[in-house]
Amino acid sequence: MSKDYRGLRPLRVADLRVAAGDHVAILGFDQTSAEVFINLATGATLPDAGDVSIFGRPTKAISDSADWLATIDRIGIVSERAVLLGALTVIQNLAMPFTLEIEPPPDAVRVRAEALAREVGLPETSWTRPVGELDATGWLRVRFGRAIALDPAVLLLEHVSARLAREAVAVSGEEMRAVAARRGMALVAATADEAFARAVATRVLLLEPATGRLREQRRRRWL
Secondary structure, three states, X not given: OEEOOOOOOOEEOOOOOOOOOOEEEEXXXXXXXXXXXXXXXXXXXXXXXXXXXXXXXXXXXXXXXXXXXXXXXXXXXXXXXXXXXXXXXXXXXXXXXXXXXXXXXXXXXXXXXXXXXXXXXXXXXHOOOEHHHOOHXXXXXXXHHHHHOOOOOEEEEEXXXXXXXXXXXXXXXXXXXXXXHHHOOEEEEEEOOHHHHHHHOOEEEEEOOOOOOXXXXXXXXXX
């Protein structure tokens, strides 16, 4: 498929197949092209040529907004475009996928939000802090928690390591892969960060922009 997004060249992907439970990272995306890829993968936009299928169904067959929302409910997205409310606490932000009643969340919702916080590695000391006080790793973990809250079948990661300190990159990737594996979710990461790609995925592909081919990127061996 291809999509013109007014970049140097259209975004092209010759062939990508992701099965249930696969963990795949694709290298070669800058921030803009990663956003375009995620929008195509979720059916938020359609390709100019070729087809994109989600759960065995072409995105061009999605008929209306209700149909699209039913599809997107099965997909979790970790992206800086996912809005967090910096003045609200970690638990309040993690409660939002379940309810809009967050001041304070009902007890049952609070328990679910706390379980998410534990699962994504947010220390209990951070739970009552405003999200705006967290570092980049904390923000990523909150976004990750929000993305997995409704137990999606597929997790899409959009350039998520860009703001992390380098020492946090591999750890964050390994944690996200472990959660995805434990939940049985497929995972696809669009990234330019090889260290993150190696940590988050079992299969790393390199996108050739001119052709759209995806080439297996094997780990370098140093003598």
